[in-house]
Amino acid sequence: MSLLPSDITALWLTLQLAAVTTVILMVVGAPLAWWLSRSESRFASVIEATVALPLILPPTVIGFYLLMAFSPDNFLGGSWLALTGQSLAFTFSGLVVGSVIYSLPFVVQPLQSGFQHFDHKLLEAAETMGAGTLDRFLNLIIPLTRRAFATAALLGFAHTMGEFGVVLMIGGNIPGETQVLSIALYDHVEALDYGRAHWLAGGLLAFSFALLILLYGFNRNKGLKS
Amino acid sequence: MGSGAVADTLSIATASNFRPVLEQLRETFVERQGQDPSMHQITISSASSGVLYAQILQHAPFQLFFSANESYPEKLVASGRGASETLATYAIGKLVLVSRSEGVNPKDILSKAKRIAIANPRTAPYGIAAMAAIENLGVIEESKSKLVIGNNIAQAWQFFHSGNADVAIVADALVVSARGLDEREKPQRQGLFAIDLSPHLTHPVRQSRVAIKPVNSLTQQFLDFMNTAAAKKIIVDGGYLLPMTNKNLKQ
Amino acid sequence: MGVENKIQLAVEHSLGRDAEFSLRLNVLLPGRGITAIYGPSGCGKTTLLRCMAGLEHAEHCRLTIGDIEIGGLPVTQRQLGYVFQENRLFPHLNVEENLDFAFKRRFSDNGPSKQQVIAWLDIENLLARKPNQLSGGQKQRVAIARALLTAPRCLLLDEPLAGVDSKARHPILRHLEALVDQLNIPMVYVSHNLDEISRLADHLIVMDQGRLIADGPLLEMLSRLDLDLTRQENAAVVLNAEVLNHDDHYSLTQLSLGSSLNSDGAASSVETQLVVGRLAAAPGNTVRVRIPCRDVSIALERPSQSSILNILSGVIVGIERVDGARAIVKADVQGQSVLARITRKSLEHLALETGKHVYLQIKTVALLSETLD
Known part of the structure; x- marks a missing residue:
């Protein structure tokens, strides 16, 4: 008993989804987390709560509303269709949108806490030396909060790898496009093909565990050093 | 098992598509008993047939199983968990093609479709039937890339209903109950067209049931009720055909 | 230097929800040497310096150095060196990298070279160290060197010796005194320490509660009987x-x-x-x-x-x-x-x-x- 080509396709697709999602989340999440860490407005707590929603909402709720939003009859789905000629539901792009929302708190929260511990006075010093916004971000904030960035990226990646409910609702189970590992696994279980299910489930478990060991090991080492 | 005077419990596991009909059956059954409804505890759990089958194998506490296919109940009998004398086909599913554009030729509709939502042909009987119908219509190659697979028939319907798929192949029962809901909520909702695909199927979707051993008297009473004309009317009204067996014709 | 090189500074700024504190000041500073800003804590001298640098967004700020008006520019374009009370060295960079950070972003090529600045502040043997391996005095010397390497139009120093223990102050004062001769840029030095000011400054601005009390050449100011300066225990x-x-x-x-x-x-x-x-x-x-x-x-x-x-x-x-x-x-x-x-x-x-x-x-x-x- 070993992995079938369809399982390998699902694995590859899952890794791609997690990678693309993580990259987008870092780009979107970093400024958002920065703003949240600095803002004192009441509006910020509303945004903070919104970002945290996927932590407590059943993924099916997110999936259900996304499916509604993706419909060409609705604004998001309609504009996407007009823009790209493709629908969002049942496509890789749709999964990326879903995963970004679903994994957002896992990226934003570690970044936000990292930024909160960041000494903002250093930025003023850099400013007086002529360093602009991007310069300060790249040369001060990122190196000084790299632990938070690593944690955010790993958690975002791992959480997207394990995503199921949202993908189930908006994916359409299309091999090579939306059939990710967890869906393939569920399929095997539904079809009572427990042998193949074990392969995928065990693999996912081992991978997630390894990723978390990497994460906590990394944080522990850095923690002892500083 | 215990005499009828003692309150029994009945836990029914049913394939998702049959749930709305089963709930009506329960209501009528309880009325007919003419007893205090609290005497009987009848609960209904629904999921896809495969999941329920696996749960029953793992000793889930169900007394009656309404599957969306024939094979799971047969397997339960073979494994000794199902009571063989209770094994029967209770309904034949009508497979329909639903779309938003008027048309009479299912082949044309499928050819023009952008997304075709069906249930998972690997696990759902209606998914298998949908694939068979597409194949028999001779559009399997061009349709393959348009297929979006719902985990079960209800999800395939949801893909269609939300507007993300323009065509779906589902059970008529689902369309009937969804229509009922829609008409209650938005009476003027229009633009839903359903075409019966039964003529394009070699093997109809035969839905079987089986009682799990041991069979208590409440379970037996419910099974007896299933053979009454009232129960059959409910099933037919729910969008199913009745199996043409001698046993059924008798009544 | 002529009058045209003088620094003209006019600031209006309110702090607090109901403008509990306001800074209102209009003063002319010499275009060379060290000008000290003196006043009790809370008088607004640090805020004034921050307004000059643009770190505080003053409601009104006119700052003309020579004939260049920089009061409306963002911090990054004012080209002023700033030495903070708490050094603010970048902890992830060693001393040399901290210096390079400034040098790479220098405002002009007319400033001192790295070698010069390293020699002036005597930090040659500290180059490979991380800031957390430096003493308070060493950190401040590096911070001054870093500020100079940007080739600023003017060097602003905000109580640079406040966080330094008394033993380490002496060498820093000596370095600062020597700097005046090496550099031809003016320095503005905020302090509440008269000893430091007496040693370093050529010009003195006395502030209280956000207002200018008096300004003038240091020697003259220190003997003015009408100022609180002469009433201090260490006057x-x-x-x-x-x-x-x-x-x-x-x-x-x-x-x-x-x-x-x-x-x-x-x-x-x-x-x-x-x-x-x-x-x-x-x-x-x-x-x-x-x-x-x-x-x-x-x-x-x-x-x-x-x-x-x-x-x-x-x-x-x-x-x-x-x-x-x-x-x-x-x-x-x-x-x-x-x-x-x-x-x-x-x-x-x-x-x-x-x-x-x-x-x-x-x-x-x-x-x-x-x-x-």
Whole structure:
């Protein structure tokens, strides 16, 4: 008993989804987390709560509303269709949108806490030396909060790898496009093909565990050093 | 098992598509008993047939199983968990093609479709039937890339209903109950067209049931009720055909 | 430098929800040397410096250096060096990388080179260290070096010695003094420490509650009886003195308070001369000495039998009663002012009044960098 080509396709697709999602989340999440860490407005707590929603909402709720939003009859789905000629539901792009929302708190929260511990006075010093916004971000904030960035990226990646409910609702189970590992696994279980299910489930478990060991090991080492 | 005077419990596991009909059956059954409804505890759990089958194998506490296919109940009998004398086909599913554009030729509709939502042909009987119908219509190659697979028939319907798929192949029962809901909520909702695909199927979707051993008297009473004309009317009204067996014709 | 190089500064700024604190100030600073901003804590001197740098968004800020108006520019474009009280070195970079951070972003190529700055502040042997491996004084030296490497138009220093222990202050002060000669950019130095200011500054701005109280050349300001400066416990005047000659036998140096121009006449009189410990400076050089008010006493006649070497002759030009018990007497010596803090009892006993000729007995004369008893 070993992995079938369809399982390998699902694995590859899952890794791609997690990678693309993580990259987008870092780009979107970093400024958002920065703003949240600095803002004192009441509006910020509303945004903070919104970002945290996927932590407590059943993924099916997110999936259900996304499916509604993706419909060409609705604004998001309609504009996407007009823009790209493709629908969002049942496509890789749709999964990326879903995963970004679903994994957002896992990226934003570690970044936000990292930024909160960041000494903002250093930025003023850099400013007086002529360093602009991007310069300060790249040369001060990122190196000084790299632990938070690593944690955010790993958690975002791992959480997207394990995503199921949202993908189930908006994916359409299309091999090579939306059939990710967890869906393939569920399929095997539904079809009572427990042998193949074990392969995928065990693999996912081992991978997630390894990723978390990497994460906590990394944080522990850095923690002892500083 | 215990005499009828003692309150029994009945836990029914049913394939998702049959749930709305089963709930009506329960209501009528309880009325007919003419007893205090609290005497009987009848609960209904629904999921896809495969999941329920696996749960029953793992000793889930169900007394009656309404599957969306024939094979799971047969397997339960073979494994000794199902009571063989209770094994029967209770309904034949009508497979329909639903779309938003008027048309009479299912082949044309499928050819023009952008997304075709069906249930998972690997696990759902209606998914298998949908694939068979597409194949028999001779559009399997061009349709393959348009297929979006719902985990079960209800999800395939949801893909269609939300507007993300323009065509779906589902059970008529689902369309009937969804229509009922829609008409209650938005009476003027229009633009839903359903075409019966039964003529394009070699093997109809035969839905079987089986009682799990041991069979208590409440379970037996419910099974007896299933053979009454009232129960059959409910099933037919729910969008199913009745199996043409001698046993059924008798009544 | 001409007037055109002066720094013109006008700031209006309110802090707090109901503008509990407001800063309102319009002042002209010299375009060279060190200008000190002095005032009690909370007077707004740091806020003023931050407004100059653009770190505080003042409602109104005009800042003209030379003829360039930079008050409306963002921080990154003002081209001002800033040394913070808490050094703010970048913890992930070592000393050299901290310097490079500034040097790579320098505002012009006319500034000092890395080698020069490293030598001036004597940080050659610290280059490979991380900031957390430096002492407070070393960190501040690196911070000053880093600010200089951006080739700023003006260097702003916000109490750079406040977080440094007293032993380490001395070398930093020496480096800062030397910097004035090396650089031709003005420095603005915020401090509430009169000793530091007396040593470093050429010009002094006194602030209180967000307003300008007085400004002018340091020597003049330190002897102004109308300012709170002279009421401080450690109030002192600073005098310019010329090295006359060295007495190698006693290891002493003789200084003259009179300018060299009238050294032919009364200027060479012993009554206008100071004696301090042997200095390295050659005769003819001008040095700065500092005389604390509490170490000056007054006599009507020249004491003949005293261990005190320095007895100056002067004329009282002002008297200010400080509190019930004490008074400050300002005397003119060869055009320079010496303050004496005495008791009111002595004031009345000696019947001191403006215009009276007195002898000032000076117990201690502090040189720029060494103290003698």
